[in-house]
Amino acid sequence: MLPLKALIVEDEAPARMELRYLLEPHKGVVQVVGEAASAEEARTLIAAIDYDVIFLDVSMPGESGMALGAALKSSAKRGVKLVFISAYEEYALDAFSVEAVDYLLKPVSPERISETIRRLTAGMTPVEGPEEETAELLEWVPCDQNGHTAPVPIEEICYIQAELDTIYVATRDGRKPTRFTLGELENRLPSTFIRTHRSFIVHTRYVKEIMPHFNGTYLLKIKDKRESEVPVSRANVRRVKEVFHLA
Numbered sequence: 001m002l003p004l005k006a007l008i009v010e011d012e013a014p015a016r017m018e019l020r021y022l023l024e025p026h027k028g029v030v031q032v033v034g035e036a037a038s039a040e041e042a043r044t045l046i047a048a049i050d051y052d053v054i055f056l057d058v059s060m061p062g063e064s065g066m067a068l069g070a071a072l073k074s075s076a077k078r079g080v081k082l083v084f085i086s087a088y089e090e091y092a093l094d095a096f097s098v099e100a101v102d103y104l105l106k107p108v109s110p111e112r113i114s115e116t117i118r119r120l121t122a123g124m125t126p127v128e129g130p131e132e133e134t135a136e137l138l139e140w141v142p143c144d145q146n147g148h149t150a151p152v153p154i155e156e157i158c159y160i161q162a163e164l165d166t167i168y169v170a171t172r173d174g175r176k177p178t179r180f181t182l183g184e185l186e187n188r189l190p191s192t193f194i195r196t197h198r199s200f201i202v203h204t205r206y207v208k209e210i211m212p213h214f215n216g217t218y219l220l221k222i223k224d225k226r227e228s229e230v231p232v233s234r235a236n237v238r239r240v241k242e243v244f245h246l247a
Contacts, residue, residue: 025110
């Protein structure tokens, strides 16, 4: 099946970025092709493009996401799938009264997004194509050092960081840039590596301390010379707790 064209409607930029990150692993099924910071902005985009699914924040300044969803379901856009997102449970009944596919509570976890994707694609017929090959795990990551290739063994990597347009591989002694993307590395690293943030992948064997941070998030102190601190975003807290057996 072709990817569903998705629009994110959320007034807070960090929340839009977080949702994009959560949907990234499912880009073959749901492709984000638009973002709006208000219902008014969303209406302009919806008039120009036939979106298949709209992720709607319930509470926004001006017209609410719930009001926009209800308007869409009573208009020519009735066929669009709606997924509401809120920090509160109280709007769930209203959401399903306008035939919402799902209602997500913040903070949204990767597992919960996977369930939403399953609901969005239920009953859809996939287009047959070549079977995907499983990506071969890396034994080392090629990095750049003074214009030459420096292979860094997997077991020496403490963490990997995206900084602006560059991906850095960090060891105990320092860090080097690589041409791999975070997504490519995430798919080709062993299970001892976990994604903790949209900009970080961590080698769990180099985690020295797990420190509570604000709003239920964490910081991971790394066993390197700099005692680096790596953030854990709200979307990845559950996974970190599972890996390190936190209560």
